[in-house]
Amino acid sequence: xxxxxxxxxxxxxxxxxxxxxxxxxxxxxxxxxxxxxxxxxxxxxxxxxxxxxxxxxxxxxxxxxxxxxxxxxxxxxxxxxxxxxxxxxxxxxxxxxxxxxxxxxxxxxxxxxxxxxxxxxxxxxxxxxxxxxxxxxxxxxxxxxxxxxxxxxxxxxxxxxxxxxxxxxxxxxxxxxxxxxxxxxxxxxxxxxxxxxxxxxxxxxxxxxxxxxxxxxxxxxxxxxxxxxxxxxxxxxxxxxxxxxxxxxxxxxxxxxxxxxxxxxxxxxxx
Numbered sequence: 472x473x474x475x476x477x478x479x480x481x482x483x484x485x486x487x488x489x490x491x492x493x494x495x496x497x498x499x500x501x502x503x504x505x506x507x508x509x510x511x512x513x514x515x516x517x518x519x520x521x522x523x524x525x526x527x528x529x530x531x532x533x534x535x536x537x538x539x540x541x542x543x544x545x546x547x548x549x550x551x552x553x554x555x556x557x558x559x560x561x562x563x564x565x566x567x568x569x570x571x572x573x574x575x576x577x578x579x580x581x582x583x584x585x586x587x588x589x590x591x592x593x594x595x596x597x598x599x600x601x602x603x604x605x606x607x608x609x610x611x612x613x614x615x616x617x618x619x620x621x622x623x624x625x626x627x628x629x630x631x632x633x634x635x636x637x638x639x640x641x642x643x644x645x646x647x648x649x650x651x652x653x654x655x656x657x658x659x660x661x662x663x664x665x666x667x668x669x670x671x672x673x674x675x676x677x678x679x680x681x682x683x684x685x686x687x688x689x690x691x692x693x694x695x696x697x698x699x700x701x702x703x704x705x706x707x708x709x710x711x712x713x714x715x716x717x718x719x720x721x722x723x724x725x726x727x728x729x730x731x732x733x734x735x736x737x738x739x740x741x742x
Contacts, residue, residue: 475691475739478508479602479612479668480682481638482538482545487676496546500537508536508686511549526575526583527555540637540680547600547682554599556587598674606736610728611664612683613706614648615641615672623698632685632697638672641681645669648710655713655721691738702728 485493485500499505511534528551536547559580562571591597604612616634624631645665652662672681689697705728712720 475606476687477604477608478684478686480547481600481675482547482680483676484543484545484678500544506534523579526579528552545680550599606739607732611668613703616703618704630689632689634683636681638679651710651714
């Protein structure tokens with residue numbers, strides 16, 4: 472497991488998909504064995520091994536994560552090709568030029584960008600079902616969940632820390648958080664981030680499931696810290712304090728949150 476990646480996923484009911492895609496996912500969900508998050512990562516990393524590396528898969532993935540919600544089968548398509556293109560757009564802001572050129576030569580990136588532009592002309596409304604963050608969980612993601620939705624378990628695939636909530640609850644929490652933030656703060660990255668994730672959620676079926684998965688972060692954060700992680704509660708307490716005009720309380724909640732995740736992000740520079 473890549474040890475620095477967290478995920479925000481949307482699982483949509485089969486009814487949300489048009490035919491013939493709906494039939495594909497219905498058959499797919501009935502398989503006895505389904506790939507895991509580890510399988511998705513392994514396949515993505517394998518493309519970086521050839522020379523030159525494959526920046527974006529040549530073909531779109533036909534795989535998905537599957538969840539059954541109140542008897543309804545929901546799927547979260549991987550869409551690794553689309554996500555690869557979108558991730559490539561942000562690399563120039565994350566890596567020094569020399570490092571980026573060594574990992575993905577300019578000619579490889581230019582070809583991928585040209586392929587993406589042609590693909591977008593045919594698929595202007597495309598959006599991913601999965602968002603990814605490295606070395607942290609964005610604050611705006613915590614807004615979507617409540618403390619009682621926390622799942623912390625040592626299962627067959629190892630330690631898992633995740634939250635799951637119905638789409639209707641996620642949208643309600645986003646709307647309420649936005650009202651609070653706009654009433655209390657000036658426009659800035661925090662408000663913009665909540666707006667962005669709210670718009671993304673509006674793209675999906677109202678009976679979808681929304682999942683926050685700490686993913687590989689569970690392997691780099693000490694287990695005791697994970698057991699004590701209450702980031703969702705900190706965000707909720709901060710928003711409540713803002714609504715009540717308690718600036719000190721909001722500041723204390725935000726300080727706990729930033730201190731916790733700054734310690735995690737600092738690990739990416741450790742040797």
